[in-house]
Amino acid sequence: MAFLIHNTNHFFIITFIIFSTFYSCYSSTNDTITSSKSLKDNETITSNNTNFKLGFFSPLNSTNRYLGIWYINETNNIWIANRDQPLKDSNGIVTIHKNGNLVILNKENGSIIWSTSISSPNSINSTAQLVDVGNLILSDINSRSTIWDSFTHPADAAVPTMRIASNKATGKNISFVSRKSENDPSSGHYIGSLERLDAPEVFIWYDKRIHWRTGPWNGTVFLGSPRMLTEYLAGWRFDQDKDGTTYLTYDFAVKAMFGILSLTPNGTLKLVEFLNNKEFLSLTVSQNECDFYGKCGPFGNCDISSVPNICSCFKGFEPKNLVEWSSRNWTNGCVRKEGMNLKCEMVKNGSSVVKQDKFLVHPNTKPPDFAERSDVSRDKCRTDCLANCSCLAYAYDPFIRCMYWSSELIDLQKFPTSGVDLFIRVPAELVEKEKGNKSFLIIAIAGGLGAFILVICAYLLWRKWSARHTGRQPRNLITKEQKEMKLDELPLYDFVKLENATNSFHNSNMLGKGGFGPVYKGILEDGQEVAVKRLSKSSGQGIEEFMNEVAVISKLQHRNLVRLLGCCVERGEQMLVYEFMPNKSLDAFLFDPLQKKNLDWRKRLNIIEGIARGILYLHRDSRLRIIHRDLKASNILLDGEMVPKISDFGLARIVKGGEDDETNTNRVVGTYGYMPPEYAMEGLFSEKSDVYSFGVLLLEIVSGRRNSSFYHNEDSLSLVGFAWKLWLEENIISLIDREVWDASFESSMLRCIHIGLLCVQELPRDRPNISTVVLMLISEITHLPPPGKVAFVHKKNSKSGESSQKSQQSNSNNSVTLSEVQGR
Structure with missing residues (x-):
């Protein structure tokens, strides 16, 4: 009995100790x-x-x-x-x-x-x-x-469900203040706040002056910030409380995700994303000169693609101070030209308005600041603005509805895409003059696209001849979609003018010869240099490759896509006229032992980024999603400033659906070595096909070696395979071209190789989309995930990887095998 009591006491003591320990642990983490x-x-x-x-x-x-x-x-x-x-x-x-x-x-x-x-x-x-x-x-x-x-009561950072808010009635707001520096968390110079609550947008202030603004929210994006983080922050939401407070918050649809959005000491927005409590993405909203508030002053339009002269005046306007404007001090903006004053007047009895003004449209424009808003239709928005003599411009968005401006237009910016169509009020005679003098420039792509455009040229000439000689319009052979793209606007060149421009197509003027035919340099009568492609009778290029694409491709316009000026169909000839590229194609520099020395790392990196931005335009920013399907060094042209221009869209396809949606084709076309395995083997292509080709091209640019240069024997590796082998051996630095290696740029070079390997991973779903690639290249994504198993090719019995296979069937690719290198 005593023994039992003794052990019972021990039991209670032990139980007490365990409970106390548990309680202590619990308390330390409460x-x-x-x-x-x-x-x-x-x-x-x-x-x-x-x-x-x-x-x-x-x-x-x-x-x-x-x-x-x-x-x-x-x-x-x-x-x-x-x-x-x-x-x-x-x-x-x-x-x-x-x-x-x-x-x-x-x-x-x-x-x-x-x-x-x-x-x-x-x-x-x-x-x-x-x-x-x-x-x-x-x-x-x-x-x-x-x-x-x-x-x-936030500091400089926001997390999901946290608000940035403002109340117009009470004046109370929730704003964010940056740090002074990364290591000094005291209040800095930049403040982020919610403004213009009728069409709310986020402002960043610098010492009480507006530094940057997003433009109004249209339910999906901020109209003035096409590079905003909407792709990465799921669940941006504007709402209003019962007390009239308007607020913006964000959240993630996936519970395992978390994000910290902060206002940096430099006045930019930075997002760090986590998945399962581990950081996997870090990026910032980049800012260029045009993003700074009011960079070009009132009525001044900013276009970053026009560096260094990024500011210009709209039609009917001129610089307020020409001397300052010439010295690139644009802050005073523009004023209406003499004789271009508005003529809207009220009739004496006040019963109606005499409208003597019209509007000139400026597409893809950041909406100016100080927008007023009304809930009317698009047509009513226009008529209301025209009827109001103080209304200087209007724009319409289906979500925001009518926006109009009654004061100076400030903080305008031209975007490649996105933004709004801004209608600026001008005298009627200016609009009529614009219509009379309008010249048509169709932007298109070199190479295979040419054949069908030449057919269109011939068709247009035939329509004109038929109408002139028969007195009636010929049967319509152009599709409804092509009509909507206004192909009649395609400029036509006279044969004699092109013959004179190229010195009768003399061999000394020949720039090169491709599948389409020879290409000649020409100088037109006005001194403009052009490249003239002359269709060869033995050309293997067919019309079929272009029938479905040309209506849209002819409207593409981007700094990194080559520009088509017009065509000529006379005397049995079929020719295309392009902008002249004085530095020819990338392969002429990259793979030439002497010329490659002219491509230092800065130039190569600019070329890499330019190609990526061109692909981003095709995949994301053009009106329809376009997959190129034949990206390679010979299809990248270089202008006088070494700006890359993607060319040869003969194999391109317009696709629908999401980025990972695959399309099947019975005809595998393109260039082996640049084809991803799912396309080469199964005929499946998607946006990730172009990403794979870009990855190969990126590795070529960094290494200075052709992908096909590794095909010396049956067992040799492709460049992709060789790069992967070096990566696994932790010797990837040896891939860098000796002509370009520089210790000060080593991290940038290694980063590009890393990105290239991410792009050529075996499974399409593992490859990043091109928008992520661009962010990686400009260092907005600071953490790169390790690449997984890549896909590459052993080439058998082939002398070159450069030949395009125009009609190879998807079930007869027996000369191509996928290989895998295992880590040691």
């Missing part, structure tokens, strides 16, 4: 501060889901102590309490003050360093809790109401 439980400098409280902690920390290279909230670790700080009142030592303590406020005290002298500063005499029994979304909430114990919370 989420609450109360009047009886403070937080010392070396302690933290943790949210119930363990994702967030509240505690003191010191920035890098600093001994100052700050109270903050962070996600997973201290480097991912989302909120700071005493950012402008740092502690100089570790004597800080966080507690509930006798007046109910949460405070930071210096425990040595009892002075208050920071306080929530809420006047709540009845909240003496308050408690502060760190909840699972990262919000620190100060509540009244009795009423359970929120007295104060960190989400409504």
Whole structure:
């Protein structure tokens, strides 16, 4: 019996110790501060889901102590309490003050360093809790109401469900203030706020001056920020509370995802994304000169593609100060030219308006600041603006509806795509003059596209001849879609003029010869240099490759796509006239032992980025999604400034659906070595096919070697296979072209190789889309995932990888086999 009692006592003692230990562990990770439980400098409280902690920390290279909230670790700080009142030592303590406020005290002298500063005499029994979304909430114990919370008093960072907000009636707002520097969390110069609540947009201010703005939100994107983070932040949402507060917040559809959106010390927006608590994406919203507010002044239009003269005046306007404008000081903007004043007048009886003005449309424009709004239709928007003599311009968006401007148009920018059609009010005679003088420039792509355009040229000439000689219009052979693209606008060149321009197509003027036929340099009568492609009778190029694409491709316009000027169909000849590319094609430089020395790393990197941006336009920014299917060095042309231009769209396809949607073809066309395996073997192509080809091209540019140069024998590796082998051996640096290697650029070169390997991964779903590739290249994505198994080719019995297979059947690719290199 005594033995039983003795052991029973031991049981209770052991049970007590275990319970006490459990309680101690639980208490050390709880989420609450109360009047009886403070937080010392070396302690933290943790949210119930363990994702967030509240505690003191010191920035890098600093001994100052700050109270903050962070996600997973201290480097991912989302909120700071005493950012402008740092502690100089570790004597800080966080507690509930006798007046109910949460405070930071210096425990040595009892002075208050920071306080929530809420006047709540009845909240003496308050408690502060760190909840699972990262919000620190100060509540009244009795009423359970929120007295104060960190989400409504942010620092420089926002997290999902956190708001940026503004109330027009009360003037209260929730804004974000940048840090002074990465290692100094005190309040910096930039403030992010929500403005223009009728058509809300985000503003970034610099010392009370507007620095940058997103343009109005149209329910999907910010109309003035095509590079905004909408692709990465699922669930942007504008809403309005019962008290009239308008707010913007964001969230992720996938619970495993989390993001920190911060206002950087440089005034840009930065997003860091996490998946399953691990960082996998970091990028910023890049800003160029045209993004700075009012860069070109009133009525000045900014176009970054026109560097260095990025500012211009609209039709009917001229620089206000020509001397300053010439010196690239554009801040005074533009004014209406003499004789171009508006002529809208009111009839004496006031019953009607005499409209003597019209509108000139400016597509793809950032909506000016100070937009007024009305809920009317597109047509009513136009007529209302025309009837109002103070209305200077209007634009229409299906979500925002009618936007109009009654004051100077400020902060305008020209985009390649996106934006709005901005209709600017001008005198009627200017519109008529524009119509009379309008010349048509169709933007198209070199190479295989030519054949069908020549057919269109011939068709147009035939229509004119038929109408002239028969007195009736010929039977319509052009499709409805081609009609809508206005192919009648294609300029026609006289044969004699092109013959004179090329010195009767003399061999000394020949630039090269491809599948289409010879290409000649020509100089037109006005001194313009052109490239003339003359269709060879033995050309293997067919019309079929172009029938479905030309109506859209002829409308493509981008800095990194080659430009078609017109065509000629006379005397049995069929010719295309293109802009002249003085530096020919990329392969002429890249693979020539002497010429490659002229391609230093800066030039190569610019070429890589330019090609990527051209593909991005085709995949994302053009009216329809276009897959090129034959990207290679010989199809990249270089202008006088070494700007790359993608050419040869004979094999291109217009596709529908998502980026990963695959399309099947019975005819595998393109160039072996640049084809991804799913296309070469199964005839399946998608946007990721172009990404694969770009990856091969990128590796060629960095290494200075042709992909086909590795095909020396039956067992030799392709360039992709060789690069993967070096990667696995941790010797990838040896892939870099000796002619371009520079220690100061080594990290950039290695980064490009890394991106190239990501693009040539075996499975299409593993390859990044081209928009992600662009962000990787411009270093907006700072963390690159490791590449997975790549796909590459052993080539058998082939002398060259450059020959295009125009009619190879998908089931007869027996000369191509996929290979895999295993790590040692």
